[in-house]
Amino acid sequence: xxxxxxxxxxxxxxxxxxxxxxxxxxxxxxxxxxxxxxxxxxxxxxxxxxxxxxxxxxxxxxxxxxxxxxxxxxxxxxxxxxxxxxxxxxxxxxxxxxxxxxxxxxxxxxxxxxxxxxxxxxxxxxxxxxxxxxxxxxxxxxxxxxxxxxxxxxxxxxxxxxxxxxxxxxxxxxxxxxxxxxxxxxxxxxxxxxxxxxxxxxxxxxxxxxxxxxxxxxxxxxxxxxxxxxxxxxxxxxxxxxxxxxxxxxxxxxxxxxxxxxxxxxxxxxxxxxxxxxxxxxxxxxxxxxxxxxxxxxxxxxxxxxxxxxxxxxxxxxxxxxxxxxxxxxxxxxxxxxxxxxxxxxxx
Amino acid sequence: xxxxxxxxxxxxxxxxxxxxxxxxxxxxxxxxxxxxxxxxxxxxxxxxxxxxxxxxxxxxxxxxxxxxxxxxxxxxxxxxxxxxxxxxxxxxxxxxxxxxxxxxxxxxxxxxxxxxxxxxxxxxxxxxxxxxxxxxxxxxxxxxxxxxxxxxxxxxxxxxxxxxxxxxxxxxxxxxxxxxxxxxxxxxxxxxxxxxxxxxxxxxxxxxxxxxxxxxxxxxxxxxxxxxxxxxxxxxxxxxxxxxxxxxxxxxxxxxxxxxxxxxxxxxxxxx
Numbered sequence: 001x002x003x004x005x006x007x008x009x010x011x012x013x014x015x016x017x018x019x020x021x022x023x024x025x026x027x028x029x030x031x032x033x034x035x036x037x038x039x040x041x042x043x044x045x046x047x048x049x050x051x052x053x054x055x056x057x058x059x060x061x062x063x064x065x066x067x068x069x070x071x072x073x074x075x076x077x078x079x080x081x082x083x084x085x086x087x088x089x090x091x092x093x094x095x096x097x098x099x100x101x102x103x104x105x106x107x108x109x110x111x112x113x114x115x116x117x118x119x120x121x122x123x124x125x126x127x128x129x130x131x132x133x134x135x136x137x138x139x140x141x142x143x144x145x146x147x148x149x150x151x152x153x154x155x156x157x158x159x160x161x162x163x164x165x166x167x168x169x170x171x172x173x174x175x176x177x178x179x180x181x182x183x184x185x186x187x188x189x190x191x192x193x194x195x196x197x198x199x200x201x202x203x204x205x206x207x208x209x210x211x212x213x214x215x216x217x218x219x220x221x222x223x224x225x226x227x228x229x230x231x232x233x234x235x236x237x238x239x240x241x242x243x244x245x246x247x248x249x250x251x252x253x254x255x256x257x258x259x260x261x262x263x264x265x266x267x268x269x270x271x272x273x274x275x276x277x278x279x280x281x282x283x284x285x286x287x288x289x290x291x292x293x294x295x296x297x298x299x300x301x302x303x304x305x306x307x308x309x310x311x312x313x314x315x316x317x318x319x320x321x322x323x324x325x326x327x328x329x330x331x332x333x334x335x336x337x338x339x340x341x342x343x344x345x346x347x348x
Numbered sequence: 349x350x351x352x353x354x355x356x357x358x359x360x361x362x363x364x365x366x367x368x369x370x371x372x373x374x375x376x377x378x379x380x381x382x383x384x385x386x387x388x389x390x391x392x393x394x395x396x397x398x399x400x401x402x403x404x405x406x407x408x409x410x411x412x413x414x415x416x417x418x419x420x421x422x423x424x425x426x427x428x429x430x431x432x433x434x435x436x437x438x439x440x441x442x443x444x445x446x447x448x449x450x451x452x453x454x455x456x457x458x459x460x461x462x463x464x465x466x467x468x469x470x471x472x473x474x475x476x477x478x479x480x481x482x483x484x485x486x487x488x489x490x491x492x493x494x495x496x497x498x499x500x501x502x503x504x505x506x507x508x509x510x511x512x513x514x515x516x517x518x519x520x521x522x523x524x525x526x527x528x529x530x531x532x533x534x535x536x537x538x539x540x541x542x543x544x545x546x547x548x549x550x551x552x553x554x555x556x557x558x559x560x561x562x563x564x565x566x567x568x569x570x571x572x573x574x575x576x577x578x579x580x581x582x583x584x585x586x587x588x589x590x591x592x593x594x595x596x597x598x599x600x601x602x603x604x605x606x607x608x609x610x611x612x613x614x615x616x617x618x619x620x
Contacts, residue, residue: 073525080494084473150363159608165367168370169550172554174556182380187393188389188393192393226370276462305467322471333463336462
């Protein structure tokens with residue numbers, strides 16, 4: 001039938017669940033389709049205040065026990081996060097204000113590293129380029145959603161198209177660099193195709209022109225990112241209940257109206273998550289730079305984090321690198337907060 | 349009926365054009381790798397293999413310990429996937445289905461790691477790994493990649509979709525939280541576990557910066573790092589490099605095309 005059964009299907013498969021509940025669940029969910037938390041049909045077998053909050057027990061002992069269990073479940077993950085995600089940020093932020101080095105004692109140097117990087121042309125270009133990278137966000141999101149709509153059907157062979165669009169995602173960035181190096185070569189395939197179509201008169205140096213190189217890199221990240229977001233949107237599209245669409249068809253809504261009035265509102269949470277993720281990915285882009293241009297020509301393709309990577313790993317100037325990443329984090333936090341504020345789902 | 353056929357044709361035409369853009373660089377690299385004659389960069393370029401042979405691939409195996417690289421990559425990927433699925437789903441479960449003090453705080457902290465530029469965490473993580481004397485060990489390569497916010501968020505979402513009745517019923521039957529988690533919840537979110545597992549395996553296979561910092565002995569490199577090694581020794585021969593890149597992506601492509609079936613089947617199954 002339709003997607004409300006999707007939520008019911010696992011229930012019938014659940015090995016541990018008593019049959020009575022399974023039976024009770026199916027019609028209940030069919031009635032309350034898109035909102036699994038919807039209370040009205042639920043309390044067939046469940047304890048009094050049914051729904052999401054039923055795990056909140058009145059007894060203090062039970063609350064404590066649940067709290068303890070929760071923390072036991074969380075502990076291993078939290079320890080690893082603390083050591084490998086929070087510690088680097090905290091300790092790294094501290095080191096950004098020092099002259100840390102393997103060969104001498106560490107001294108507090110205040111804002112010296114920040115003054116240095118903001119006087120440095122490579123870092124300033126890098127920041128500008130990181131912001132320029134934000135142009136990719138609408139392209140990636142609109143492109144990925146369109147792709148997802150294009151492949152969200154049962155046409156013969158659609159599986160292969162899905163695979164084709166996803167293939168760039170599963171490719172190592174170094175390999176991507178090598179392949180697009182071939183493509184962007186002055187005597188490469190891209191120039192040939194463009195010249196055959198009379199779009200350009202002479203071969204273009206995609207990676208050697210200091211204006212074009214940055215856009216070439218952005219194109220490669222677009223090429224590489226589309227498939228990932230496509231799959232996210234595809235999963236969300238397939239979760240849109242088909243009977244809602246059917247009802248809309250009966251009401252005489254055309255395809256376009258159905259897309260904007262049903263699909264897009266249902267996808268809103270996914271759109272928000274994907275947009276924020278791609279904003280952050282854009283601000284933090286640097287690996288494509290490393291494999292395609294290494295910051296050249298004439299330092300025109302530095303990004304904020306590529307500068308950090310370059311200083312930290314290639315020149316072993318750890319404090320400078322960390323100062324640069326500190327600034328990029330500030331940008332990330334600021335823009336993520338903006339996104340959260342303006343893209344928050346309005347319904348509910 | 350006729351307009352419908354026309355529409356389907358147009359649909360396929362658009363799909364084909366887009367697919368060509370996505371796949372062409374791979375095709376051209378493959379052509380370069382299996383051809384043995386002619387200039388790679390010439391107008392018009394060759395889009396079809398010229399005197400195909402496996403010579404370039406044999407050359408790759410002769411130059412670098414390819415089998416070791418394969419084995420190392422597989423080992424790292426399998427360990428990362430196993431530990432990530434276990435620890436991240438264990439962390440996601442209470443966040444989705446339990447009420448406890450500090451839940452919002454923990455959730456906020458996990459969200460925060462998304463915003464922080466974890467991309468350069470390796471600068472400090474290397475100091476940490478050195479202090480834990482995990483340099484040159486696979487544990488050192490794997491540990492920092494085991495817990496990620498994206499995985500926890502995806503799995504949390506999956507847990508939230510499981511009907512509360514199932515949990516309540518199990519609680520009434522006296523099942524422990526661990527039993528509910530491992531016997532009821534995990535099987536129910538299997539499609540999402542598969543999704544996270546596949547994404548993780550691919551990520552792990554493709555990562556090259558962190559393993560190249562932690563591992564120093566060439567025969568312990570994973571493939572992604574080993575291939576850069578090839579670039580170093582064979583800087584001039586484009587065809588051998590192309591052959592190396594084909595060998596590097598072949599396993600991910602094969603794994604993806606193979607798993608895509610039940611990956612997509614999981615989603616199709618959800619729709620039917």
